[in-house]
Amino acid sequence: MEMLDEENSKKLEGLGNEHVLKRVREAIELCRPGRVTVITDSQEDIDYIRQLALKTGEEKPLSMEGHTVHFDGYHDQARDKGNTKYLLPKGMKISRYINSTEREAGLKEVLGFLDGSMEGKEMLVRFFCLGPLNSRFSLAALQITDSTYVCHSEDILYRKGYGHFKKLKNPRDFFFFLHSAGRLENGVSKDIDKRRIYIDLETNSVYSVNNQYAGNSVGLKKLAMRLAIKKASQKGWMTEHMFIMAAQGPQGRKTYFTGAFPSACGKTSTAMIPGQAIVADDIAYLRPWDDGTLHAVNVEQGIFGIIQDVNPRDDPLIYKALTTPRELILSNVLVVDGKPYWLGMGQELPEKGINYSGEWFKGKRGPDREEIPPANKNARYTIRLCELDNLDEKAEDPEGVPVSGFIFGGRDSDTSPPVAQSLSWGHGTLMAASLESETTAATLGAVGERKHCPMANLDFLSIPLGRYIRDYLGFGKKIQKPPLIFSVNYFLKDKGKFTNEILDKKVWLLWMEGRVHNEFGALKTPIGFIPEYQDLKKLFQEIFKKDYTREEYEKQFTIRIGKLLEKFQRIEKIYSEEEGMPEEFKRELESQKERLEQARKEYEEDEVPPSGFE
Numbered sequence: 054m055e056m057l058d059e060e061n062s063k064k065l066e067g068l069g070n071e072h073v074l075k076r077v078r079e080a081i082e083l084c085r086p087g088r089v090t091v092i093t094d095s096q097e098d099i100d101y102i103r104q105l106a107l108k109t110g111e112e113k114p115l116s117m118e119g120h121t122v123h124f125d126g127y128h129d130q131a132r133d134k135g136n137t138k139y140l141l142p143k144g145m146k147i148s149r150y151i152n153s154t155e156r157e158a159g160l161k162e163v164l165g166f167l168d169g170s171m172e173g174k175e176m177l178v179r180f181f182c183l184g185p186l187n188s189r190f191s192l193a194a195l196q197i198t199d200s201t202y203v204c205h206s207e208d209i210l211y212r213k214g215y216g217h218f219k220k221l222k223n224p225r226d227f228f229f230f231l232h233s234a235g236r237l238e239n240g241v242s243k244d245i246d247k248r249r250i251y252i253d254l255e256t257n258s259v260y261s262v263n264n265q266y267a268g269n270s271v272g273l274k275k276l277a278m279r280l281a282i283k284k285a286s287q288k289g290w291m292t293e294h295m296f297i298m299a300a301q302g303p304q305g306r307k308t309y310f311t312g313a314f315p316s317a318c319g320k321t322s323t324a325m326i327p328g329q330a331i332v333a334d335d336i337a338y339l340r341p342w343d344d345g346t347l348h349a350v351n352v353e354q355g356i357f358g359i360i361q362d363v364n365p366r367d368d369p370l371i372y373k374a375l376t377t378p379r380e381l382i383l384s385n386v387l388v389v390d391g392k393p394y395w396l397g398m399g400q401e402l403p404e405k406g407i408n409y410s411g412e413w414f415k416g417k418r419g420p421d422r423e424e425i426p427p428a429n430k431n432a433r434y435t436i437r438l439c440e441l442d443n444l445d446e447k448a449e450d451p452e453g454v455p456v457s458g459f460i461f462g463g464r465d466s467d468t469s470p471p472v473a474q475s476l477s478w479g480h481g482t483l484m485a486a487s488l489e490s491e492t493t494a495a496t497l498g499a500v501g502e503r504k505h506c507p508m509a510n511l512d513f514l515s516i517p518l519g520r521y522i523r524d525y526l527g528f529g530k531k532i533q534k535p536p537l538i539f540s541v542n543y544f545l546k547d548k549g550k551f552t553n554e555i556l557d558k559k560v561w562l563l564w565m566e567g568r569v570h571n572e573f574g575a576l577k578t579p580i581g582f583i584p585e586y587q588d589l590k591k592l593f594q595e596i597f598k599k600d601y602t603r604e605e606y607e608k609q610f611t612i613r614i615g616k617l618l619e620k621f622q623r624i625e626k627i628y629s630e631e632e633g634m635p636e637e638f639k640r641e642l643e644s645q646k647e648r649l650e651q652a653r654k655e656y657e658e659d660e661v662p663p664s665g666f667e
């Protein structure tokens with residue numbers, strides 16, 4: 054192993070873990086890098102990565118101190134669902150939604166693409182801890198990559214774990230990620246047709262090659278999440294695509310919520326609502342706790358967030374963080390004279406500059422003949438949470454925070470009201486399992502198509518949907534004080550226009566906070582409890598000094614029975630074709646449809662205003 058010099062060998066051997074050594078050695082033999090660097094938790098090693106990302110050109114400095122920009126290739130701007138697959142024994146399938154390929158052949162294919170992939174490049178070996186350090190939640194993760202951008206991003210997004218690896222109780226118990234950007238051309242992955250992200254559940258390993266977009270390359274994000282979903286299901290806890298936040302009630306009261314939204318549907322901006330505190334913005338581990346509640350921790354310590362529409366009016370906290378000096382990476386934005394620009398930033402964009410297509414000018418068309426926007430719709434920022442003024446004091450607490458409410462939201466223009474509370478845990482599970490959303494630029498493919506997104510987690514499931522839902526139902530019984538379950542919809546339209554302002558989500562949040570403490574009444578409708586007019590009127594007045602009219606309320610909270618029945622017919626069809634669905638779930642779905650049909654009979658209308666339920 055001559056690429057591994059004495060200093061780096063020592064760092065590896067210092068862990069006293071033969072399984073780690075074996076995996077690193079195998080990776081070196083396979084990828085044949087020019088040199089290998091092992092990164093510990095020392096400041097010196099971390100600084101080295103930061104410098105290396107600039108030296109290799111994967112990141113370029115921007116004018117603002119600490120800010121850099123990275124570009125992914127033209128065809129590598131989002132998660133590649135088609136080429137992300139589980140490696141399974143012959144003849145086995147997880148679920149019809151879950152992409153998989155035969156293990157032996159898949160391994161051969163991906164290892165073939167990794168063979169020699171690091172020739173002339175530097176292999177970086179890094180250790181992380183998923184979840185807070187020294188916690189029941191902590192999971193160890195080993196990342197090997199030849200991308201300095203991946204390595205630097207992970208330094209911002211995850212907790213350093215070299216020290217954690219030294220203390221592993223079971224030396225085999227770590228997730229393993231091997232990534233190579235493959236051959237580069239102008240700094241970006243060239244062989245996009247050979248992009249593969251293959252997940253081996255048998256060995257808790259993921260192999261990713263010929264890509265750079267973080268959703269495909271950064272092992273610790275959605276790839277680790279897939280491994281953790283299976284682990285959680287086996288061990289009786291949960292891995293969810295959820296933010297965690299503290300809503301601020303009256304007299305300094307703090308109420309913790311988690312929220313699951315499909316990508317690009319308002320998840321980060323909910324977690325960042327002004328006046329509240331953030332714990333996590335994307336991924337949570339949750340465990341039934343000894344005090345009878347459910348506790349949650351942030352798997353990460355940073356945000357890989359969508360930058361589009363971050364502007365001083367709609368996202369003041371993030372906007373401020375992104376426009377002041379600190380360590381951060383912007384990706385796939387437009388750059389002119391060292392200044393970044395993005396869509397919806399609240400100012401005119403220049404007509405030329407550098408973007409993910411290289412030299413860009415207004416009207417430029419891509420290889421696909423599509424007009425190239427100044428910045429990608431899925432352009433992102435990577436930042437540490439501790440840089441934010443609104444980070445909750447318990448963000449690093451090894452015990453996590455007790456969760457009082459789950460919030461599920463999607464991009465739904467015509468069916469669900471802005472906020473509703475489920476009738477029970479079982480009904481809430483149905484609510485979450487029936488989430489539908491219009492597709493966005495966060496994944497490759499068409500946008501604006503209505504898709505079924507149970508728990509906003511379908512893209513990442515590594516267990517059958519039926520088992521996942523069975524687990525969910527089980528938590529409602531296992532936890533003494535289960536969280537209340539709510540749904541929100543920020544995207545409801547009336548005659549083509551949004552019925553709400555972007556910041557109205559603060560009202561819905563504080564209504565949910567009040568509901569947790571039995572402070573607001575509610576109207577019982579077939580799809581759950583909805584707010585009463587006078588409570589919202591008061592909240593809009595207090596929060597925005599806004600006169601919320603009854604007309605607005607009626608428009609937003611009319612129960613669209615016809616649309617809802619159509620929705621639940623779609624949902625019923627989907628689940629009738631899914632194997633292993635629990636009986637309890639089928640009953641919830643049946644009762645939901647019956648309540649809607651009953652209401653249609655009673656009111657003889659397709660739409661019933663909230664006053665109908667008083």
Ligand code: SPV
Nearest residue numbers: 132267268274275316495
């Ligand atoms: C998402 O798409 O849900 C993200 C970004 O949070 S990615 O890293 O692509 O998963």
Ligand code: MN
Nearest residue numbers: 294315316335
């Ligand atoms: Mn996400």
